[in-house]
Amino acid sequence: MNIIQRTQGDVRILCLEGKITLGEGDQELSEAVRAALDNGTRRIVLNFEKVSYLDSSGVGELVGCYTSIKKAGGELKICGMNSRTLGLITLTGLHSVFAVAETEAEAVAGF
Template sequence: MDIELKLIRNTLIIRLKGEFDMLKAEKIRRQIDERLQDDQVRNLVFNLEKVSFVDSSGLGVIIGRYKKVKEKDGNMYIVGAQPVVKKILVLSGINKLVPLFKNEQEIMKV
């Protein structure tokens, strides 16, 4: 799984690609947490457009980062979840905490 991190002002955009399971979860968690130590990073955007699979290990990373962002009084968003991934997000209830958007441009409008 590929990960691309991009900082725009105080928002870290995390673009993931591939299957987000236990094999990838730990590595991705570490990379994001490293960036979250930077005071400048307050908001997170998970771009899941190119994620074809997610299970509870992947979801655990997303939920865990939500808690960290809230500690920093920041916001978190999820964009581009494909139907198969969106179904899992909804079943987990994460969508009640983290707003889901179609793409990164939609968030910029908010």
């Protein structure tokens, strides 16, 4: 998985590309979120527009990222999920936990 990072105001945007599965992308995501938190960022957007696949391990990693961000006093927004990924989030009931927006602009504006 590839992660392009940029900052808009006080929001760190992580644009994810590829798969988030056990052994592929999960550790990179965790490290990127941890680095953002270590640098003082408390508002993070995960942009899923270019994520081709998310499995249950990837969902578990999202929960771990959410927990880390909340413990640090931060907020997480997720955007750009395709219908399959959003369906998985809905099926697991996590749509009520995660703040999910359609677009990156909506996610950033949601802070």
